[in-house]
Amino acid sequence: MKTADWTETALWGHLMGLGNSAESTRHYVRGWLDDVQTLVAKASTSPLNFTLHDDGHSYRVAQRMVDLIPDETLSRLSDCELALLILSAYLHDIGMNPNYDTILKIRAFLLTGNSDLSTMEADCLQKWLDETHPGMQPPLWQTLPDDERIEQIERLAAYYCRFRHNDWSEEFISEKGKIATHAPYGLFVQDLTALCKSHHFGMQELMSPSFDLRIVGTDNRLVNLRYLAAIL
Secondary structure (H helix, E strand, O other): OOOOOHHHOHHHHHHHOOHHHHHHHHHHHHHHHHHHHHHHOOOOOOOOOOOOOOHHHHHHHHHHHHHHOOHHHHHHOOHHHHHHHHHHHHHOOHHHOOOHHHHHHHHHHHHHOOOOOOHHHHHHHHHHHHHHOOOOOOOHHHOOOHHHHHHHHHHHHHHHHHHHHHHHHHHHHHHHHHHOOOOOOOOHHHHHHHHHHHHHOOHHHHOOHHHOOEEEOOOOEEEOHHHHHHHO
16 A cells, blocks of 8 residues: 655644745755655665554654654644654654665675775774674684575664664755755754754753754744653
């Protein structure tokens, strides 16, 4: 069954309901989500060990957000806050669908100890192995029996993707944000990144000043990033 389009979410309906005053914000959101929905529609590189992070997952997150927000509160959210919510629904797990070439390089590194992974990524992978699987050192083809090798490498690659996906989501948002013009306010992409990463934050991180209520834009709109993080 075909997943509902992002434009069918209740959040988008509320953003549409704000009329002409939110037109530029809607245009900005559309510039992101038309591409992002296409990217996650198949989720072909999402590790099979985990819940499929496709457009259906994103749509359900967006709809559940509205279920959690009291009607009175929802009616008072600014266009910026609605934009942050709908974008975070589709982007918070975008890192769970890395480029397939990255997956191949991770597997190759685990198997042979060599690949075209960047030095930073290879070092991060080895550090993760040291912390989570002490004593496990690529190349694994030398240390694992044939009947265990493929299964172990697939499992390690999947769990490493899980470990890295929040950082990869941040990288995706940062790169996309560089080409997305006319953001609703100057720090919008920074706030979107923090919001998306917040679904792995604890109370101490959420109480940091970066999540404090503030006024943004030339027309003094409110953004309560801490509340939005609680909803996500």
